[in-house]
Amino acid sequence: SLSGKTAVITGSNSGIGLGIARALAEQGASVVLNSFTDRDEDHALAAEISRDHGVEVRYIAADMADGQACRDLIRQSGACDILVNNAGIQVVSPIDEFPVDAWNRVIAINMNSAFHTTAAALPLMRKAGWGRVVNVASAHGLRASPFKSAYVTAKHGVVGMTKVVALETAREAITANAICPGYVLTPLVEAQIPDTAREYGISEDEAIEKVILLKQPSKEFVTVEQIAGIALFLCSDAAAQVTGTTISADGGWTSQ
Ligand code: NAD
Incomplete structure (x- = not known):
């Protein structure tokens, strides 16, 4: 059970992040949901998950394109035993036409946010004596496709950052890993x-x-539930020595 643990999942009012949040709540974790919006429906979603699983669920709006907002999200959460860096966007364009603003946004949301949240969360994990960093990377963290230069760059960066965080926490009860989904x-x-x-x-x-x-x-x-299952495994005691690695769920993509 994850009761007593607090999980912060970036970009979790939709898709994979929401699926991971539901799975962590089901295991008893207190959950912080996040996106950049601050709508009634975001807070209603938190209330719904709280009701479903009898755990504390808060929705905290923060724009993962803004480094300070990433750090403030962790600070406002108060505790962060499980950090799931999931927020991400995609922009598809040939590199010579890739809009500079779009490039910067993809790099900021998909990669830099994980740097800022991890930097803010590690001291809290150390204080608690336990922690899990789960980065939702991609098959595009390991392989490339045309027209996705910013996304492929950011996801390869996240896979690299995951390995460094694992080495810097290797002697502690903290692990850092990346999940690399194919198409969900x-x-x-x-x-x-x-x-x-x-x-x-x-x-x-x-x-x-x-x-x-x-x-x-x-x-x-791939299904959202399958990705959530991998996140739960990475948070379990069975995965205590699984660190600095990637787990692919891609229907065989990266075996090619
Ligand atoms: P999604 O669009 O459903 O979810 C993305 C989440 O990020 C949403 O909750 C959105 O609100 C949030 N978000 C976007 N911009 C944000 C910002 N500036 N600040 C805070 N939150 C922001 O997409 P998804 O498919 O669930 O993607 C989740 C993660 O999984 C992404 O990192 C994506 O790259 C990765 N991924 C997805 C697939 C896939 O096939 N769907 C495959 C591999 C990896």
Whole structure:
């Protein structure tokens, strides 16, 4: 059980982050949900998860594109035994046309945020004598695809950062690992379907089959629940010596 632990999950009002938050709450952890919005429905979502699992769930708005806001999120959480760096966005464009603003945003949200939250969370983990850093990277942290230069750069960076954090905490009861999913059907991927179709000049159905799942030999999307299961494993005692590594859930993508 994770009761007594506080988990902070960045970018968790949707998709994979929300799935991980629900799974951690189910195991008894107190949960901090986050995104950049501060809507009634964000706070209602926290109340719903709290009711479902009988644990404390707070929603704290913070923009993961802003380094100080990342650090403030951890400070406001008060404790952070489990840090899940999940917030992420995708922008698809050839590198010579890649808008500079979009590049900076992808790098800030997908990579720099994990630096800031980890820097703020490690002292809290050390004080508690236990900690887990779970970075939601990607198969694109290990392999590349055209038109995703900022995303591939950021995710490779996160995989590298994960290894350094593992080494700096190696003698403590703290681990740092990265989950590397292939394609999971979430709003992030749904939004890429029209972009991909346009980029390749094909229909949306063809974009799914021939481009998006091209590299995923299983030809099946990964599920949010499967990713949440890996996060729970990384938080368990069985994973105490699993540190500085990646766990892929990609239907065979990175075996190629
Ligand atoms: P999603 O769009 O459903 O979720 C992204 C989350 O990040 C949302 O909660 C969103 O509100 C939040 N977010 C976006 N910008 C933010 C900001 N500036 N500040 C705070 N929060 C912000 O997408 P998802 O597929 O669930 O993606 C979650 C993570 O998983 C991302 O890091 C993504 O790169 C990674 N990932 C996804 C897939 C996939 O196929 N869906 C595959 C590999 C890795």
